[in-house]
Amino acid sequence: MSVNISQLLFAPLSLREVSQGIPCTSALNSQLVYDLWKKGQASQEDYKGVARLCREKIRRAKAELELNLAAAVKDNKKYFFKYISRKKES
Numbered sequence: 001m002s003v004n005i006s007q008l009l010f011a012p013l014s015l016r017e018v019s020q021g022i023p024c025t026s027a028l029n030s031q032l033v034y035d036l037w038k039k040g041q042a043s044q045e046d047y048k049g050v051a052r053l054c055r056e057k058i059r060r061a062k063a064e065l066e067l068n069l070a071a072a073v074k075d076n077k078k079y080f081f082k083y084i085s086r087k088k089e090s
Helices: 003-021 023-041 044-072 077-089
Strands: none
Touching: 003 044, 023 044
């Protein structure tokens, strides 16, 4: 199997995992509502609601990522150790 074919098979899977694991829009919405709240254009309840939703989405994404990691560790040990080393760095 050539490298190009492997890359074509792997690219959609990696993009899907990244999009599922990193909820960027929620964090962006949270920052937007926070800025509006600080300027007095949004209520504190609005900010708290958006911040709570953002935290929930991040928690779900992290739990799903770790569940997928636990399922894949039997087949691909490097994936697990890369995850652990990234956690140590941050």
